[in-house]
Amino acid sequence: MLGGFLALLSAATFALNQASTRRGVLTGTVLQALCITVPMGVPLFLLIAFAIGHAGDIFAFSATSVMWLSLAGVNHFLAGRFFNYWGVQAAGSNITGTVQQLDIVVSLGLAIWLLGEYLTPLRVAGIVLIIGSPLLTLRSDIKTARGQGTQKLKFTPQLGRGYFGAIMAGICYGLSPIFVRAGLQDASPGASMAAGAISYFAASVVLFVIVILLGRGKEAISTERTALPWFAFAGFSVGAAQVFRYAALAMVPVAVVAPILRTTLVFRLFFSWWLNRDHEVFSKGIVLTTFLSLLGALMLSVSTDLFLSLVPVPGWLEAIIRMRWP
Numbered sequence: 001m002l003g004g005f006l007a008l009l010s011a012a013t014f015a016l017n018q019a020s021t022r023r024g025v026l027t028g029t030v031l032q033a034l035c036i037t038v039p040m041g042v043p044l045f046l047l048i049a050f051a052i053g054h055a056g057d058i059f060a061f062s063a064t065s066v067m068w069l070s071l072a073g074v075n076h077f078l079a080g081r082f083f084n085y086w087g088v089q090a091a092g093s094n095i096t097g098t099v100q101q102l103d104i105v106v107s108l109g110l111a112i113w114l115l116g117e118y119l120t121p122l123r124v125a126g127i128v129l130i131i132g133s134p135l136l137t138l139r140s141d142i143k144t145a146r147g148q149g150t151q152k153l154k155f156t157p158q159l160g161r162g163y164f165g166a167i168m169a170g171i172c173y174g175l176s177p178i179f180v181r182a183g184l185q186d187a188s189p190g191a192s193m194a195a196g197a198i199s200y201f202a203a204s205v206v207l208f209v210i211v212i213l214l215g216r217g218k219e220a221i222s223t224e225r226t227a228l229p230w231f232a233f234a235g236f237s238v239g240a241a242q243v244f245r246y247a248a249l250a251m252v253p254v255a256v257v258a259p260i261l262r263t264t265l266v267f268r269l270f271f272s273w274w275l276n277r278d279h280e281v282f283s284k285g286i287v288l289t290t291f292l293s294l295l296g297a298l299m300l301s302v303s304t305d306l307f308l309s310l311v312p313v314p315g316w317l318e319a320i321i322r323m324r325w326p
Contacts (some may be wrong), residue, residue, distance in 0.1 A: 002076040003251030007260035010244035013237045015267030018084075019275045020234035025089035026155075028227030030210070033085050036228070038077055040208050041200035044239040046112035049193035057194035061187070068183035068199060072176050073199025074206050080172030083151060087165020090158040092280040094138075097268050098293040099166035101130045104262075104300050106174025114178065118324045122299045122307060129296025134163075136292070137285035154278045178189040192246045200239075258301035265294045 024033055049055040061069065087096040105127050111117035184195055211220050223231065248257045269290055272280040299307075304322055313321065 003248045003257070004260060006124030006244045006251070007248040008255045008263065010241045011261050011264040012267045013241035013244060015240040015271050017041050017234050017241060018088065018097065018268055019271035019282050020230050020237060022088050022093050022181045022276050024227045024234060025085060027224045028231060029219060030082060030085045030089055032227065033231050033234065034082060034213065034225040036205055036223065036231040037238060038081065038200065039204045040235035041239045042197055042204060044243065045193050045197035045200055049197060050241050052190055053075045053191065054190040054194050057191040059199060061198065065183045065185070069195050070202035071184060072179035073203040075124055075172050075179060077200055077203035078207055079220065080169050080176070083165045083168035083172060087162045087169060090165060091162025092157060093268055094272050094280045094282065094286050095157060096162050097168035097265055098134050100170045100291050101175035101293045101297050102167060102170030104297055105130055106171055106175050108300060110175070110178050118326060120304055120319050122304060126296040126299030129292050129299065130243070133289045133292035133296065137283065137289045138283045139156040140283055157281060160311055170240055174273070195244060196246060197290065206264060222236055259298050262297035262301060265290050309316055
């Protein structure tokens with residue numbers, strides 16, 4: 001029960017992070033958002049690791065594990081977050097959110113290739129829904145971006161940049177589980193907090209180096225007062241979401257946590273309406289696409305046995321649903 005609640009709490013705080021980031025990038029830059037949100041993850045994970053008695057595990061990881069965890073951090077917390085924020089700044093989180101569900105498709109593809117996973121009819125249907133559902137609103141999104149829709153926006157969505165950022169973020173986020181799994185081999189559940197601190201620290205170091213090499217230090221420290229609290233809250237909320245996620249995974253199986261985490265799409269609509277209703281695209285198409293994408297993500301996340309235990313079907317249909325490839 002507690003594990004499922006923590007997973008739901010993680011989904012909600014992930015959505016709150018997206019809405020807070022959207023509010024921040026209205027007046028701030030993506031670099032400023034990264035320079036605030038990425039380093040905040042280090043003390044947060046260290047604090048939790050210390051509280052549960054696993055801070056010392058930071059020094060227990062092998063050099064190979066540290067390498068994989070560092071790669072996971074740079075890929076997820078720096079590259080993935082950059083493309084995520086970049087896309088959200090251009091088009092809003094409602095448009096980019098469903099496209100980012102590509103991450104689960106990438107993770108599944110890599111799992112089939114590297115970890116011996118397989119495709120099922122449910123997973124194929126989920127992939128079709130995730131990839132195809134954003135196309136349902138493409139025409140209306142273009143009309144809205146051109147000012148021809150029924151909703152009058154206070155911003156002009158840059159759809160090309162928004163979709164590209166979401167796709168790239170989805171790819172980066174989809175790669176992360178493979179890197180994390182490689183870094184956490186033979187590690188205890190409690191060590192995951194120490195692992196998160198390592199990942200965040202690596203991302204922070206690389207970000208610092210990039211800022212220095214590009215000569216963008218002045219930009220990084222000159223965040224607008226209107227954007228600073230939103231970026232700070234986004235950093236706290238995404239760090240908390242990761243902590244809730246790790247804690248949930250330590251208590252209940254991935255098959256339970258993964259579907260619950262996908263409800264972040266629904267929470268995102270709520271928080272976007274609450275905080276950014278003048279700076280997000282809202283339409284019947286967006287709502288439909290959100291729920292179809294959620295359905296597709298659930299089909300990819302839920303095991304065949306769990307689905308059949310919840311949805312009684314005739315014997316011939318069950319035989320089809322249980323098919324697998326390769």
